[in-house]
Amino acid sequence: MKIVKLRSLMLYIIIFAFFTGIAFFIYEFVTQAQSWAFSPVNRHLAENSIVGGKITDVNGLVLVENVNGKRAYNEDEDIRKAVLHTVGDGSVLIPTSIQSRYSKEIFGYNPVTGFGAPKIFNMNKNIKLTIDSRVCSEVSKSFKDYKGAALAYNYITGDVLCMVSLPTYDVYKRPSAQELQDERYNGVYINRAISSSFTPGSIFKIFTTAAGLDLIPDIESRTFDCNKIKIVDGEKVTCMSSHGHINLKNAMAKSCDIVFSDIGIELGKEKMKSKMEEFGFNRPQYFEGMEIAQSEYDVKDASQADLGWSAIGQYHDKVNPMYMLKVMGAIANAGVPVEPRITKHISSGALPNTRLMRPSTAEKLKEMMRYTVKNHYGDSLFGGIPMCAKTGTAEVGEGKVPHGWIVGFSYDKTFPIAFSVIVENGDFGIKSAGPIASSMIKDLYSGFKSNKYA
Numbered sequence: 001m002k003i004v005k006l007r008s009l010m011l012y013i014i015i016f017a018f019f020t021g022i023a024f025f026i027y028e029f030v031t032q033a034q035s036w037a038f039s040p041v042n043r044h045l046a047e048n049s050i051v052g053g054k055i056t057d058v059n060g061l062v063l064v065e066n067v068n069g070k071r072a073y074n075e076d077e078d079i080r081k082a083v084l085h086t087v088g089d090g091s092v093l094i095p096t097s098i099q100s101r102y103s104k105e106i107f108g109y110n111p112v113t114g115f116g117a118p119k120i121f122n123m124n125k126n127i128k129l130t131i132d133s134r135v136c137s138e139v140s141k142s143f144k145d146y147k148g149a150a151l152a153y154n155y156i157t158g159d160v161l162c163m164v165s166l167p168t169y170d171v172y173k174r175p176s177a178q179e180l181q182d183e184r185y186n187g188v189y190i191n192r193a194i195s196s197s198f199t200p201g202s203i204f205k206i207f208t209t210a211a212g213l214d215l216i217p218d219i220e221s222r223t224f225d226c227n228k229i230k231i232v233d234g235e236k237v238t239c240m241s242s243h244g245h246i247n248l249k250n251a252m253a254k255s256c257d258i259v260f261s262d263i264g265i266e267l268g269k270e271k272m273k274s275k276m277e278e279f280g281f282n283r284p285q286y287f288e289g290m291e292i293a294q295s296e297y298d299v300k301d302a303s304q305a306d307l308g309w310s311a312i313g314q315y316h317d318k319v320n321p322m323y324m325l326k327v328m329g330a331i332a333n334a335g336v337p338v339e340p341r342i343t344k345h346i347s348s349g350a351l352p353n354t355r356l357m358r359p360s361t362a363e364k365l366k367e368m369m370r371y372t373v374k375n376h377y378g379d380s381l382f383g384g385i386p387m388c389a390k391t392g393t394a395e396v397g398e399g400k401v402p403h404g405w406i407v408g409f410s411y412d413k414t415f416p417i418a419f420s421v422i423v424e425n426g427d428f429g430i431k432s433a434g435p436i437a438s439s440m441i442k443d444l445y446s447g448f449k450s451n452k453y454a
């Protein structure tokens, strides 16, 4: 009797283990099958034995298509490099690329038939992108050997016209494992526009100004004082120069650190944090249904001086380039950004447009950023096109060259473009990111005037 009991117990254990294994396999298959199929070791499947849809840019230029059963990319090496992070290389190495994000649509992969669906059932979609790949190529080249990201979008339609991330590589000459160890390929698979966030430096003054406009009633009529150095609770906050008596508008144009540090300290931690969260910090933001790197504002453990530094875009502040693009779209659109998109005629589960700031605040920021360009950078920066902008130079640690930023948008709605450019360790924003944004804007302007993006 005992032996029979023991045997049936063992049988039950075996049956239980069998079904657990099956359940585990099904779970893994459902959740992972797609990434197995597209994994680098199985790359030959995705590349050679299947028919994939075509990806074209806004002008119909083919970025990738199938030729004789193989994925064939654009013939221009500069274009291939500029659109690498957008189009992808047919593997899962760049998870935010269109070929990864829409692999189901492009390759017709499904868990039942895998890549083996008969051609007659071929449902592969061609995808038309909103980017101008020729502009992307010029912008990508203008980074020279620097790393960073550049974005531009139509703030009325949401169409992204330019998205580049550096460093990059040619999809036909992938860097070897050894080359990948080299500093110049650091983070090469990351689309920095989507998946990275950086210290903002002075572009953050836009947010501090917005918080001040909302919560300090007389802020626009006030006069502040900058004597280059201010001691707060025994710690130093410093400015680039001694600006003397200065109002908010000129503090923005001249990017005075002391004024914005004072505003942050006056508002205090709680109000600063809740305002930043209202503007979109510390919460998920999306692009084409993918979560982008979060923009962060954290002053929990900040001293008063740290709080001052946080109001000028230092301390623990982090912003993502795509998020900055949306913020520019918000200011241009009375506080509600149109969500950026890069695909036409495909559902990406886009979120509804949500308000980031009050209409009156957006309007005032717009005028201040216009004043900044007119009176400080000069309209010649954008070839006379009336733009609103703010630069930033973000300190990233002792002995390291700061990151250069410029963000902005067109004042004139007949050329509805917003942009966001970061040059990693590029030094002053106006010197590093400024010329990249300048040529990108001029290039897009001529495209607009010749109705290329209609």
Ligand SMILES: [Zn+2]
Pocket (backbone or CB within 6 Å): 226, 227, 228, 239, 240, 241, 242, 243, 244, 255, 256, 257, 258, 259
């Ligand atoms: Zn100052």
